[in-house]
Amino acid sequence: MKKVLIANRGEIAVRIIRACRLLNIATVAVYSTADRSALHVQLADQAVCIGPADVQHSYLNQASIIAAAEMTGADAIHPGYGFLSENAEFAQACQDAGIKFIGPGAKVIATMGEKSAARKTMIAAGVPVVPGSGNEFTTLAQGTAAAEQIGYPIMLKASAGGGGKGMRVVDSPEVFGRLFALTQSEAEHAFGDNHMYLEKYLAHPRHIEIQIAADQFGNAIAVGERDCTIQQHHQKVLEEAPAIALDEASRQKMFQISVTAAKAIHYEGVGTLEFLFDGPDHFYFMEMNTRIQVEHPITELTSGLDLVDLQLKIADGKPLAITQADVSRRGFALECRVTARTAGKIKLLHLPGGHGIRVDDALYQGYTVPANYDAMIAKIIAFGPDRQSVIREMQMTIDETVIDGIQTNLDFLMQLLAEKDFQANHTDINWLDQLTETS
Incomplete structure (x- = not known):
């Protein structure tokens, strides 16, 4: 692998460029007209404009991105997270063009990206799942029947959803019809897909995710876990590693199950299995993210492993250089997501460094934050010996x-x-929403 095109923007594009540099891999940035002065454009070895600010005509324009890779001689594409990172059609298009997609194959992405298929696949692999509808549906009658079988309260979800969109808690049959219409409309607008899905709603669980890595030779490891419980409207706000609320027996069982699942689907790359944890030995698979996660830095700090480096080496056909016995845990890490509430020019910027502090961003003084994209502009990560000292450091x-x-x-x-x-x-997982509603 000699040259990687990064089909993304912002801090994750900068993060990938830096990882490539350490491996002596050339980089190509793609950008929209709104990102002409973005940091990832300035840092990459080459940069190609792929369209206007609208993501449908730039960062989601598969043909333009593949054309940019072919034009610059890139032999691989790293999708980062969001945008096309979990798009099976794009992964297949890369393969058809003779370009390595840095991630799992199109079939795995398609299976794990469709909630009903993912559930069936995980059940077959012996992974516990939240009781659910089993199959996706499009009509109110089908949904009502499934809800009655599962029992209220339930979580109504867009089958093609993600990022907290297309989700509603339904407490009773009296409100199901209204919330079904709202959620299905939101799903069709956000994802172009009106298929829905139901799960039993757990009132007070924690959101625990297991980071895995797997190569093309059948080797797979669990790198560690993260606690992503602090969420607002299903969007993560801050993340912690390790998950100190997790008992050791459940942790080891979740590791083992996640590795078994990765091997069962012939996974390749880094990925995350997300679970609802409802107490010792009570955890349920929610979904699998077949990409690098926003919160990957806290796992890097507590494991000592570079996950983007792992991604690149796995994509280059190299076997994992470590086994499960080599994976260790140290200290505690906390990540806070910094978001912009308004667009505009950054007039003054100071991002502190210091002992135990890492900042992943794509900011500089004078940079204009565009209004067209995700609001997250930086991640502040603190690392130290224990949770209380890390909170103070943060x-x-x-x-x-x-x-x-x-x-x-x-x-x-x-x-x-x-x-x-x-x-x-x-x-x-409901704590922050309840806190902000009462404050």
């Missing part, structure tokens, strides 16, 4: 952070870190 770091010229969520993060229930780790 509070100090956010307090020193300056991003002037736009509005951000930094004040919100400071308030969140100071909450007694958060500090005591007495939370569940």
Whole structure:
């Protein structure tokens, strides 16, 4: 693998470019007209404009991205996360063009990206799943029948959904019809797919995910787990590793199950199995993300492994250089997602460094944050010996952070870190929504 095109933007594009440099791999950035002055464009060895600001005509334009790879002689494409990273059609198009897609094959992406098929595949692999509808459906009558069989409350989901979109909790049959119409309409608008799916709703679980890595030779390992319980409207706000609420027996069982599942589907690359954890030995598979995760830095810091480096080496046909016995855990890491609440020019920027602090971003003073894309502009990651010291380190770091010229969520993060229930780790996936509703 000599040259990688990064089919993404922002901090993850910068992260991939840096990983490629360490492996002496040339890089190609693609960008929209709104990102002409973006940092990833400036750092890559080559850059190609692939269209206007609208993502449908740029970062989701498969033909333009593949044409850019062919034009620049890139022999591989790294999709990052979001955009086309879990698009089976794009993975297949790369393969058809003779370009390596850095991730699993199109068939695996398609299977794990469709919730009903993913459930069936995981059940066959011996993975526990939340009771659900089993099959996707498109009509109210089908949904009502499935809901009655499962029992309320239920979670209504878009089958092709993700990122917290196309989801509603339904408490009773009286509101099912109204919420079904709303959620299906949202799903069709966001994903171009109106197929729906039901799961039993668990009231107070934690969101635990297991990071795996697997090569083309049948080797697979669980690198570690993350606690992604702190969410607002199903969107992750901050993440922790390790998940200290997880008992060791459940942790090891989740590792074993995740590795078995990865081998069963012939997975290749890095990926994440997401679970709802409802107490010792009570955990249920939700979905698999067949890509690098936003929160991968906390696993890197607590495992000592470079996950993007792993991705690149696996894609280049190399076997995993480590076994499960080589995987160890050290310290504690916390990641806060910094989001822009307004677009605009950054007039003053100070991102603190220091002991145990890592910042993944694509910002610079004078950069104009566009209004066209995801609001996340940076990730602040703190690492240390234990959770309490890392929280204090994060509070100090956010307090020193300056991003002037736009509005951000930094004040919100400071308030969140100071909450007694958060500090005591007495939370569940509904905690933050309930907190913000009452404040």
